[in-house]
Amino acid sequence: MEDCVVSGYDIPKGTRLLVNLWKIHRDPNIWSDPCEFKPERFLTNQKDIDLKGNHFELLPFGTGRRMCPGVYFALQVLPLALANVIQQFVINRTSNEPIDMSESSGLTTSKATPLEVLLAPRLSHQMYHVGS
Numbered sequence: 001m002e003d004c005v006v007s008g009y010d011i012p013k014g015t016r017l018l019v020n021l022w023k024i025h026r027d028p029n030i031w032s033d034p035c036e037f038k039p040e041r042f043l044t045n046q047k048d049i050d051l052k053g054n055h056f057e058l059l060p061f062g063t064g065r066r067m068c069p070g071v072y073f074a075l076q077v078l079p080l081a082l083a084n085v086i087q088q089f090v091i092n093r094t095s096n097e098p099i100d101m102s103e104s105s106g107l108t109t110s111k112a113t114p115l116e117v118l119l120a121p122r123l124s125h126q127m128y129h130v131g132s
């Protein structure tokens, strides 16, 4: 390792650098309304974005040689798991209050206020049979 310069900043060798993905993922030069929950952006103007570490404006799985080795597994399983929940349950809110989207701080970001929902079976009860 050697001393280096990143974007004009002198970085001595041995420095531990943490990349602030929260900031990158809310860069207003890339994302319109960066703090708004707009999943449809990935079906429209950002539909060609690559999640696998090649487009540095969105790095949910990291990038480079230490990026997440579970990326392909996660991308296969997550839509299946979500589709199963949506297919099998009617999901309702417990109140009509606007959803509090504020975030807690930490190494990873989660909702400051948990979202409470009610799940009701959508299918006939035989469809939920598990075990022997």
Ligand code: HEM
Binding pocket: 059, 060, 061, 062, 063, 065, 066, 067, 068, 069, 070, 071, 073, 074, 078
């Ligand atoms: C939505 C699901 C997931 C997300 C968003 C995610 C995200 C990440 C991120 C951001 C890293 C750090 C990459 C870096 O340091 O640059 C990581 C590392 C890692 N992930 Fe995932 N991950 C997910 C699912 C999984 C799954 C399903 C597995 C295993 C089956 C997995 C196994 C690992 C391992 C072993 C590392 C450490 C890699 C290393 O340090 O070399 N992840 N993941």
